[in-house]
Amino acid sequence: MQGSHSFLPRQHAGWDPTMTEKEVYDAARGWWRLNQRAEQERYAVVVAGGLTVMAIRITEWQHEADRRAFKGDILRPGDPVHDKFVGNPDPAESTSRFPVLYLADPVDEATCRCGCGETVVRGEWMQGHDQRAIHDRIRADFGGSVSKFIDWYDTNGPFAADE
Template identity: 40%
Template sequence: MIHITLGAMRYVNPREDQLGRDHVGWDPNMGDEALFRANRGCWVLGERADREQFALLSSQGVVRQAIEIDRLARVSGGRKAIEGRFLEAGHPVHDAYVGMPQPIEPVRNPVTYFESPHAARTCGCDCGAPVTLGWFLPGHDQKALHDRVAKIGTVHQFIEWFDRTFTEDVRSMSSRIESIVPHANDKDACSAHGAAAGCASLTADVVLSDTGSERVEWAVCARWLHENPDATAWLGAHPEAAARLGAF
């Protein structure tokens, strides 16, 4: 399992940050959505990380969040960002770690790994055997690969099919704004900055989506609308929505 140690929340330039964030780190008033989006990247993660299913975020010696990993997406500088979802109460990994002392001793490197009985998964070749490290039992990755090649044809036919169909751009990491409307939802703290940031009154409700979450609802302050490049671009392309917000 991946373990990541966070520092205190600090502000960053969203035009320079690879994920378009304006803050990173942990603050006690941050909700789960804000904590995940602020800290899912960008980390130096080695080959072992690609075989892990879960990550823990800790601060001040306590686990603050557990994340289920869909994949690790590459960003510039050899770093990676987590695409997945934060876990809630009732999930065994959340219940075993969140709110508890961090499971390993503090070290200088913010990214560490540890063996966890909660990280078991079924072998990726569909044989049904459990594995606790990686995705396959020894040798079963080759079996899974060749079974799938055979469904296309020869190795040459498989390569041709792959080259035709693989169009994913792994550098695309930004969340997509679906809508921005005047604030009306039940959130009472800025989802982007957290209550401790001392934001003025909330201005807008923003619906976001990306590969990690189909729909996430935020409530944000006017500063976020002015400073976030995606928000300013979206409002520029939707003048009717900007007009409904008034002089935010």
């Protein structure tokens, strides 16, 4: 996939201190052999020579077969994630040869989107709370009938037939 894909047409993988910021960004983005768990991550940090050289806020994932690539925004000084990691030693302190590691850090914490107030370490929802939020809305707007919701969605949603 290297060099030929519209989502990530990178020409280089790995690290070289003469790389431009864009080359570092593109080399870090993928195509990695990852499972769906990766798509819960909100940030990526790029480590080279034992130091974090870039922090990225992930905005989109794409996958083909068992490989995934992301795109996002390179974070700048003043952003709390950039300031915490960039210029500092590898936060994972790992001896693994696999180039992608997952790191639990308070910077990833968020409040569950269902409104329960619980803190989520990864992603946007506590386990099962996304379903709770969906069914709360179905109860409020469709009298609790999943069938009525499906009928409404089929008529009004992206799968609705063009007339």
